[in-house]
Amino acid sequence: MNFSPNNDKTIKDFGEQWLRYNDTEGYFGSLELFSDILSPFLKPDEIKDCRVAEIGSGSGRIVNMLLEAGAKHVIAVEPSEAIKVLNRNIRKPEKVTCLKITGDQLPAYGNLDYIFSIGVLHHIPDPAPVVEAAFKALRPGGHFLIWLYGKEGNGLYLAFIIPLRLLTKRLPHFMLASFVEIMYWPLILYINLCHRYPLPLREYVLSVLGKMSPEKRRLIIHDQLNPSYAKYYTQLEAKKLLSDGKFVNIRIHHRHGYSWTVIGTKPS
Ligand SMILES: C[S@@+](CC[C@H](N)C(=O)[O-])C[C@H]1O[C@@H](n2cnc3c(N)ncnc32)[C@H](O)[C@@H]1O
Secondary structure (H helix, E strand, C coil), X not given: CCCCCCCHHHHHHHHHHHHXXXXXXXXXXXXXXXHHHHXXXXXXXXXCCCXXXXXXXXXXXXXXXXXXXXXXXXXXXXXXXXXXXXXXXXXXXXXXXXXXXXXXXXXXXXXXEEEEEECCHHHCXXXXXXXXXXXXXXXXXXXXXXXXXXXXXXXXXXXXXXXXXHHXXXXXXXXXXXXXXXXXXXXXXXXXXXXXCCCCCHHHHHHCHHHCCHHHHHHHHHHHHCCCCCCCECHHHHHHHHHCCCCEEXXXXXXXXXXXXXXXXXXX
16 A cells, blocks of 8 residues: 555554544444534435445444444545454444545545545645545545534634644654543543633534543544644635535535534536
């Protein structure tokens, strides 16, 4: 497999992350969270009987959500060592094809109804070839839905996390795990404060993070501090990603005021 030179460390980082946080239980892997991720563009039941793919499947929570929503067949793309965890976690393996490839290598099936890429493209320095591969793999009229970190609405968080990541993305994984433990308690305090005060990211904290188990909150801290590359997209950049890839009817949603859900359609 050919990794792009500046994506290979990120892929390796994620492999280690998913070997450590290797289950998809609870709200983290629930259809309730999937509805939240798809909203306002899709409902899980619209995926019923569809042929779909997910680019960057990690430990497989989105694949299982797609299966629970009734997808006919799921192509799961995961380039890292997490493929082992993914294979273990999939609930209906007969309906899933797992591919250990990068997103740009997705075969040009040309017959998929939907492709999803949740929290992935912002970790790829040049995501255009992945968008192009998704375009080719969809049927005419098929849809590509992506979720990306946002820049707008994240000012205070970015002022904190960007300098911190300069250190944490270089830490060996056993040290990062200890660092996550240190950050866990201030996070709990912040969640409690959000219940009382209108603090930054309150909507996300109360409607998503607050519903996660302690282990999944640790995973989310790890996920923020770990990958070598992370980009925070402006609204314009997020839309351009799909419009440059020839998608039409592009719609964008500022999910919980801190991230972008973008959907585009392959012209018929
Ligand atoms: C934040 S995780 C998201 C996992 C999953 N989509 C979810 O929401 O639980 C990002 C995933 O993208 C994968 N990834 C990184 N670079 C990639 C690439 N070039 N092509 C496909 N996947 C990639 C990583 O290995 C990692 O598992």
